[in-house]
Amino acid sequence: MTTLEKKLKLFPPTFQWGVASSAYQVEGAVTEDGKGPSIWDIFSHTPGKTSQGENGDIACDHYHRYSEDLSLMKNLGVTHYRFSVSWPRIFPDGRQRMNVKGLGFYGRMVDTLLSHNITPIITLYHWDLPLALQEQGGWQNRDTAHAFADYAETMVSALGDRVKQWITHNEPWCTAYLGHFSGEHAPGIKNAQAAVDAAHYVLLSHALSTMAMRATRSDAKIGITLNLSPVYPKDHSQENQKAAGLQDVFNNRWFLDPLFKGEYPDELPTIFGVNPPDIAGDMEIIRQPLDFLGINYYSAQVIAAPVRDQAPWPVVHITSKDRVTAMGWPVIPEGLSKLLVDLSTHYQDIPPFIITENGAAYEDVVEDGKIHDTERILYLSDHIAAVADAMAQDVNIQGYYLWSFMDNFEWALGYSKRFGIVHVNYSTQERTLKDSFLWYRHLIKKALS
Numbered sequence: 001m002t003t004l005e006k007k008l009k010l011f012p013p014t015f016q017w018g019v020a021s022s023a024y025q026v027e028g029a030v031t032e033d034g035k036g037p038s039i040w041d042i043f044s045h046t047p048g049k050t051s052q053g054e055n056g057d058i059a060c061d062h063y064h065r066y067s068e069d070l071s072l073m074k075n076l077g078v079t080h081y082r083f084s085v086s087w088p089r090i091f092p093d094g095r096q097r098m099n100v101k102g103l104g105f106y107g108r109m110v111d112t113l114l115s116h117n118i119t120p121i122i123t124l125y126h127w128d129l130p131l132a133l134q135e136q137g138g139w140q141n142r143d144t145a146h147a148f149a150d151y152a153e154t155m156v157s158a159l160g161d162r163v164k165q166w167i168t169h170n171e172p173w174c175t176a177y178l179g180h181f182s183g184e185h186a187p188g189i190k191n192a193q194a195a196v197d198a199a200h201y202v203l204l205s206h207a208l209s210t211m212a213m214r215a216t217r218s219d220a221k222i223g224i225t226l227n228l229s230p231v232y233p234k235d236h237s238q239e240n241q242k243a244a245g246l247q248d249v250f251n252n253r254w255f256l257d258p259l260f261k262g263e264y265p266d267e268l269p270t271i272f273g274v275n276p277p278d279i280a281g282d283m284e285i286i287r288q289p290l291d292f293l294g295i296n297y298y299s300a301q302v303i304a305a306p307v308r309d310q311a312p313w314p315v316v317h318i319t320s321k322d323r324v325t326a327m328g329w330p331v332i333p334e335g336l337s338k339l340l341v342d343l344s345t346h347y348q349d350i351p352p353f354i355i356t357e358n359g360a361a362y363e364d365v366v367e368d369g370k371i372h373d374t375e376r377i378l379y380l381s382d383h384i385a386a387v388a389d390a391m392a393q394d395v396n397i398q399g400y401y402l403w404s405f406m407d408n409f410e411w412a413l414g415y416s417k418r419f420g421i422v423h424v425n426y427s428t429q430e431r432t433l434k435d436s437f438l439w440y441r442h443l444i445k446k447a448l449s
């Protein structure tokens with residue numbers, strides 16, 4: 001018996017063993033059945049924004065092949081599937097005019113999942129903002145938060161009889177920082193004030209939508225998903241500890257503190273050189289009680305103070321002995337247990353956790369129709385063991401969702417990075433099970449037996 005198998009008894013029978021995906025990364029069919037354009041449709045078609053100019057026009061063609069894909073998922077034996085809804089499929093102009101066909105697609109998805117005994121969990125925003133709303137200021141416009149609450153209410157009214165768990169936002173850090181500061185993601189803005197404002201209105205939209213969904217269905221379980229990355233100082237020197245503290249604000253506390261303490265960290269203006277909007281009453285709204293916190297974990301960071309004359313943030317050190325994934329991210333499973341234990345100790349009102357994403361990209365090789373992705377299996381095994389280690393320290397963790405079910409469009413990196421446990425041949429759309437699929441299937445079976 002492997003070390004991980006010995007730890008499986010720590011997972012309760014109600015534990016959610018899942019896989020995750022998002023709409024723009026897998027669906028394709030970007031102009032079909034009345035869908036409106038999103039900021040990613042425009043961004044990915046703008047020269048120079050994505051690797052080799054790739055886009056999500058077809059992606060995994062999941063919109064047309066969802067039935068085949070969900071049969072594979074049944075074969076995998078997962079208890080849960082986390083997917084996102086494309087807002088512009090439901091409201092092509094962002095608000096008001098509802099597209100019945102778009103809603104119909106997600107209704108069919110949900111019904112098919114339930115017929116396979118797989119419980120759906122829906123993310124409402126995984127980065128594909130309706131273009132019409134971007135044209136009115138997008139996440140820099142407070143009004144977008146209200147439009148989001150209306151969209152959330154529509155979704156819960158339509159599917160809330162069958163879908164009980166809802167995630168408002170996926171990784172608001174990426175929306176704010178990558179979308180509005182570094183410009184690597186849509187809408188491609190590069191401005192500190194824009195980033196800090198966008199973060200604020202995304203947080204507000206999370207809270208307003210939570211209230212609207214609860215008013216519509218009191219049985220809805222609602223959370224938000226943050227991408228969190230613990231920070232280790234390179235050594236115990238005062239300057240490196242200070243640098244690590246700043247990086248922790250940047251990576252984690254920028255969103256954790258408003259959600260669970262009702263305030264922004266004092267250091268935020270030091271990092272960005274600007275202040276968040278100071279609007280009376282917002283922070284009390286943002287601090288809504290939640291049913292769970294979704295955590296996406298991929299790696300941790302070792303931090304040293306910036307060298308003189310360098311930009312405000314600290315430098316990430318990866319030593320050559322570290323294992324890294326194809327994304328260049330160091331493999332640090334113990335960072336996950338540290339993160340979970342630290343969060344549950346530092347935030348008094350924090351709800352139970354769900355690991356809503358964890359996984360790794362590697363350079364997969366197809367040999368005689370097989371993919372022997374041993375590095376991915378090791379990565380997954382070590383991280384699931386880290387979840388067990390945190391549970392052994394009394395951390396309440398309700399689920400683990402592997403990212404990702406199948407290879408897909410990795411945003412600015414196009415199709416160059418494969419995170420799936422199902423291989424996708426993008427020329428033929430053929431699906432091939434990787435060894436990691438067979439491994440995860442075996443693990444879930446053992447855990448549930």
Ligand code: IFM
Nearest residue numbers: 022171296357403410419
């Ligand atoms: O593919 C992304 C996903 O959309 C959000 N979390 C991280 C994944 C891997 O980069």
